Amino acid sequence: MTEVVRQPVKLRLTEIFASIQGESTRVGLPTTFVRLTGCPLRCSWCDTAYAFTGGEARALSDVLDDVAALGLRHVCVTGGEPLAQKYCLALLTALCDAGYSVSLETSGALDIGGVDPRVSRVMDLKAPGSAEVTRNRLENIPLLRARDELKIVLADQADYDWARAMIADHDLAARCPVLLSPVAGTLDPAQLAEWIVRDRLPVRFQLQLHKILWNDARGR
Ligand SMILES: C[S@@+](CC[C@H](N)C(=O)[O-])C[C@H]1O[C@@H](n2cnc3c(N)ncnc32)[C@H](O)[C@@H]1O
Ligand SMILES: Nc1nc2[nH]cc(C(=O)O)c2c(=O)[nH]1
Numbered sequence: 001m002t003e004v005v006r007q008p009v010k011l012r013l014t015e016i017f018a019s020i021q022g023e024s025t026r027v028g029l030p031t032t033f034v035r036l037t038g039c040p041l042r043c044s045w046c047d048t049a050y051a052f053t054g055g056e057a058r059a060l061s062d063v064l065d066d067v068a069a070l071g072l073r074h075v076c077v078t079g080g081e082p083l084a085q086k087y088c089l090a091l092l093t094a095l096c097d098a099g100y101s102v103s104l105e106t107s108g109a110l111d112i113g114g115v116d117p118r119v120s121r122v123m124d125l126k127a128p129g130s131a132e133v134t135r136n137r138l139e140n141i142p143l144l145r146a147r148d149e150l151k152i153v154l155a156d157q158a159d160y161d162w163a164r165a166m167i168a169d170h171d172l173a174a175r176c177p178v179l180l181s182p183v184a185g186t187l188d189p190a191q192l193a194e195w196i197v198r199d200r201l202p203v204r205f206q207l208q209l210h211k212i213l214w215n216d217a218r219g220r
């Protein structure tokens with residue numbers, strides 16, 4: 001009888017760190033971030049290009065130990081694009097099973113259907129003008145529940161106009177909170193805020209809190 005050697009569940013990680021949640025409706029909460037390595041997209045304004053390559057292969061059990069050692073209830077799995085890794089779903093379920101409150105930051109380019117239902121999925125829609133990627137998987141939109149969130153990062157008025165049309169055409173705000181977030185250092189946050197108020201958009205304005213606290217420091 002051949003013994004089945006179970007391969008350890010391996011993930012490629014860029015970093016695990018404790019910080020203040022700087023985005024989403026969970027902003028301000030002390031949170032452990034698990035940043036997975038690699039992404040199939042190259043959004044022109046991405047602030048985490050350092051996670052595109054490199055990283056370290058880690059066993060799932062070791063990742064869980066590191067998260068436990070940081071001692072925070074909230075965990076945010078991000079990247080890079082976490083869903084691009086085969087074992088990301090296993091990580092999300094293991095974190096939920098361990099009793100953490102888990103959120104996932106994902107690009108919206110990959111299927112979110114297999115994500116553990118206990119996870120709050122924070123899914124981007126990429127504004128094609130500025131992100132220079134048009135990989136929005138619109139089939140994901142009907143899968144969004146009230147506990148999920150949609151985020152649209154905007155670089156200019158063209159992006160804003162596109163977002164406004166998407167919100168109306170897909171009735172996005174009826175599904176879950178919709179966050180509009182300025183590309184850091186590109187779109188004046190006050191300008192975005194004024195557009196949102198002027199147009200009475202059913203959205204939440206977002207500002208990356210961690211950049212206010214620590215500029216664009218890595219691992220914060
Ligand atoms: C680095 S991404 C990683 C997760 C996933 N790949 C995604 O795009 O959602 C995390 C979040 O940061 C946002 N982001 C990246 N660069 C940004 C920038 N320069 N200004 C504002 N938000 C940015 C992304 O849109 C996304 O919502
Ligand atoms: N503090 C902090 N909050 C965050 N929320 C989402 C982040 C991300 O990179 O996905 C992030 C991040 O990089 N840092």
Ligand code: SF4
Nearest residue numbers: 039042043046080107
């Ligand atoms: S999908 Fe996310 S990680 Fe990938 S390039 Fe865009 S913002 Fe960066």
Ligand SMILES: [Mg+2]
Nearest residue numbers: 047048078220
């Ligand atoms: Mg970040």
